[in-house]
Amino acid sequence: MNMRWLGIAFAAAGLWQATAFAVDTVVTSTEQVRGRITQMSPQAVTVETAAGPKTVPVNQILRITYDAEPAALGTARSNVETSRFEDALTALDRIPADSLRRPEIAQDVEFYRAYCRGKIALGGTGSPQDAGSAMVNFLAAAPNSYHYWDACRMVAELLIAVNDYDDAVEYFGKVAEAPWPEYKVEGLQKSGWTYILAGKFAEAEKAFDQALAVPLSGDDSPKLLATIGKARTLVEKGQTDEAIAMLRPIPERPDLTENSEVMGRLYGTLGAAYRKAGKLKDAVIAFLHVDLLYFSHTPSHIDALRNLAELWPQLQHPERAAEAVDVLKEQYKVNISAG
Missing domain, CATH: 2.30.30.100 (SH3 type barrels.)
Incomplete structure (x- = not known):
């Protein structure tokens, strides 16, 4: 083979390798x-x-x-990673349908569109029903997507937003069926917290016990949430001293200071325990930890505000109760009365 053809062969091989890999x-x-x-x-x-x-x-x-994915998809992905969901939707809307040449790319666009709509709805803007339907449609159209677990989580959260707790447990149950221990614990403990919202404390305790029985290495946050949930079920049974004893070591851990979900659930459960025990000032202090420090975990913040709206009048501060009611209405579209 002369040098000219050898050069062409190497160039072709390099082009094939770049294309293939x-x-x-x-x-x-x-x-x-x-x-x-x-x-x-x-x-x-x-x-x-x-x-x-x-x-x-x-x-x-x-x-x-x-x-060959559209540049706007990469922009949307980056926006999602920084919680700029409106900007992500704007980027996705710039993508022409005829530019989606691979099914995986089209599925990514639909997932991120549904995910952003879900996040926006959970933030108090838009319809949780419409966002949930979009994500359910994504799951039906792309059952083999690697986004499957995030889609199930989102559907569950949106179902909770419309008080459909039984169906939310079903979708968290799908997460618990994953082959990885951290997913199993997550699905079980989130099912437990959803059962608590539904007032089904026996079912909640069972889910938390199942989560605590799963061997788990590394990050123990999912198991801590199960422990806190277990304590919350003890509160409901009047075992407030036992619940508080279970929770006492957790706030001493400096690595959890920035974990709004764990700390929000922790102080919310402590507040419930103190309230059940008749220690109303201690209960208010616990719920204020959530309101002032860990408000970024929305379920814990809503629960804390509900309790503060009911407790402040008993401590002769009706104006503080009115403030909690206003935040619930304006930020979360939750309407309750103080006291």
């Missing part, structure tokens, strides 16, 4: 896997790389970018 990128916390995605399921994504096929478990994936 460095196209899609699966990003985890430790690596970026580049190649061509050949299989996708809720459990794993398989990438054909230059070194051969590599399977990446979905619970390790942070994001996937696709070859």
